[in-house]
Amino acid sequence: MPYMHVPKRNPRQEYRLKQRERVEASPSIAKKFPRLKGLKVTLEFFDAAGSTKQGEAKCKLNVEHAKSALWFACPGVECICGDFDLSEALFRAVAARHKMATGEVRCQGTRKRGNRGPVPCGTLLRYKFNLNYE
Numbered sequence: 001m002p003y004m005h006v007p008k009r010n011p012r013q014e015y016r017l018k019q020r021e022r023v024e025a026s027p028s029i030a031k032k033f034p035r036l037k038g039l040k041v042t043l044e045f046f047d048a049a050g051s052t053k054q055g056e057a058k059c060k061l062n063v064e065h066a067k068s069a070l071w072f073a074c075p076g077v078e079c080i081c082g083d084f085d086l087s088e089a090l091f092r093a094v095a096a097r098h099k100m101a102t103g104e105v106r107c108q109g110t111r112k113r114g115n116r117g118p119v120p121c122g123t124l125l126r127y128k129f130n131l132n133y134e
């Protein structure tokens with residue numbers, strides 16, 4: 001009988017729950033960045049090679065209500081303990097008063113791949129911020 005790791009709880013759900021708590025505990029964007037009046041975020045997800053687009057999302061955040069911990073879930077199936085934290089990127093963009101900022105972040109999570117065990121997820125996120133100030 002092959003060795004199988006059976007976790008007592010779903011680590012993926014547990015990790016995401018913890019992240020959500022962290023996001024909820026952060027101040028709103030308006031509170032953290034009082035001069036920022038508008039924020040649009042464009043997300044494009046690519047495979048680890050960065051060549052195949054796997055999805056995209058655009059959102060206009062309500063700065064009064066959106067949390068300043070900018071965290072987005074990795075679309076990778078079964079990805080664990082990765083995901084994308086753009087809080088620092090937002091902080092840098094606002095500190096420099098950039099009207100536009102782009103960058104790349106790679107998911108640091110792992111995924112199960114058949115019976116080979118966990119492999120790095122590596123999903124690539126290319127993001128763009130459009131920012132408006134008062």
Ligand SMILES: [Zn+2]
Nearest residue numbers: 074079107121
């Ligand atoms: Zn991932």
